[in-house]
Amino acid sequence: MHAMQYEITLPADYDMGIIRERVATRGHLLDDFPGLGLKAYLVRERGDASPVDQYAPFYLWATPEGMNSFLWGPGFQGIVNDFGRPVVQHWTGLSYEEGPASGAVPGTATRRRTPLGEEVPPGEAVADAVARHAREARRDGVVASALAVDPRHWELLAFTLWADAEAPADEGERFRVLHLSAPGRGLLGAGRQW
Template identity: 90%
Template structure:
């Protein structure tokens, strides 16, 4: 599993209805994309618990070939054409869990980044994080949750989809989910990824 996200930060007075229309008219195009586990079409709006207006799709890829096909194909070129080429962040998958609300459509998402302490042995820190992630994924309202790591910066990333209207405030950055494409969700596996 590979996690990927790009963030398009928009002007403070940007009409976010444009993004909502974009997702409503184009979101379905990845509903059967090969190699894609899931894509959450995410937004944050200034004044609604966010300091910025942002379109920030989040992907979980079941296979790197799918990710590469998207990045080098026409799908991502539409983003580049309309907004310029954003930085694409990506993380190596550590664990994936379906939550108690896995049958529900997600309406919110959270992203929490946690640096690994410089003195922390990576193997122990990752094992602890995976165990904590498995417990946290069993909370009420969780649709699905993924844990990944950026070994370049030694940063853990926890991404959770929520079925409840407001994701918990202490979970990091909060987003609204406009659409979920999940053609290969079952291919993401359960539990740790090694």
């Protein structure tokens, strides 16, 4: 599993209806994309627990070939054509879990970043994080949750899809889910990724 996200921060006076229309008319194009585990079409809006207006799709790739096919193909080129080439953040997958609400359509997503301190060996810190992630994924309202790591910056990323329109306030940055494409969700596996 490989996690990926890009954030397109929009001007304060940008009509977010344009993003909603974009997702409504184009979101289905990845509903059967080979190699894609899931893509959550995410937005944050200024004043709604966010300092900015932002379009920030989040991907979990089941295969590197799928990710590469998207990045070097017409899908990502559409983003580049419309918004310029964004920085693509990426993390290697550590764990994936379906939650108790796995059959629900997610309304909210959360993203929490946590630095891996130097005082604990990386393997030990990651093992502890994976165990904690498995417990957290069993909470009420969780549709699915992924844990990943950026070894360049030694940062953990916890990404969770929630059935409720409002995720718990202490879960990190919150996003609205406009659409979920999940053609290979079952291929993401369960639990630890090594």
